[in-house]
Amino acid sequence: MDVAVSVQGLYKSFGEDEVLKGVTRDFEEGKIHGIVGNNGSGKTVLMKCICGFLRPTRGKVLVRYREVGKDMDFPENMGIIIETPGFLPGLTGMKNLRLLASLQKKAGNETIAETIRRVGLDPALKKPVGKYSLGMRQRLGIAQAIMENPSLLILDEPLNGLDKHGVQEMRALIKGLRDEGKTILLASHNQGDIDELCDTVCEMDGGIMTMVRES
Template structure:
């Protein structure tokens, strides 16, 4: 079944066409890689799917509901788009705790376990303003997975990671794939895309063009 349907979507930004009559279906439980040069529209595509941005025309339908009508944002999505904003003067755990309180679905132990899974120390007193880029990236991934989100929208999740962390995140995503989660991701590293994704699409001429099985 289609989890996400993009129907005849047109989108331009500042007079620049990004997508034209775009049609795309995302099947539940599959992993999709989206590739293309910087500025081609990868982040715009993800923002449309997540309800952070609306199409000029056409429809984005998630789980049978059109975004922007009765539903503003899709539910149970784990999202990394751009770099999430955090409270600089708080610790990583304090930041994730504040986010977790929005839905109130998980306890402190779950937050701590997720941080440890990504190589972060939940009891450390270090403030996020003093985190390295790699640590901030791990924190972003933690917020995207800590509530067992069933759909993951990950824009460049491997940015700024060292080799050990990169292998760890790849393995995590492969495990999520086995669990039947739906994953859309972008990466400048083709190896990551080919290893993890069932289908790969390139943004070309305002469309998504399939490049591999």
């Protein structure tokens, strides 16, 4: 099997608090991998370690066989939604994404506009993001994560705040991204999202990971 992300004996402590307790798991390329678990079970901390935002206390994360924090600071070709996407409230959605895209210079204006349309928003909308509804902000967050066509997506509760219709649309989008060959790690509390989207499911419980469903 082609492994996109390999988590090997991962421990993470904050002071006395051991939040990850030896997590080991390979996530196969081209699939949607669900991560479920109660509040505080360590899902976000695990995702932050995979992204290189947090350094593990022990163990390692390999993304496409290169170690995060050693062979590279952050995995390349990665799109992320972790916690609420931080946009500048006074700018339009298009301007926010253009600003973020200017860092990597991978996505031009047409690609950004196309991505905004793909998540069901209007790239010509003059309304500043500060006046967006929660669902619109979430859609823009998804656009930001996918605009540079990453091959790995780390999505922590990406469908939060969306109404029923929005959830259906964004589920279809996420499945479409998987069908394009992308690898997706998806943390969710929504059983419907997990059942419909995920090829494999694992559960975090008190910093320990157990397998729930293999494809």
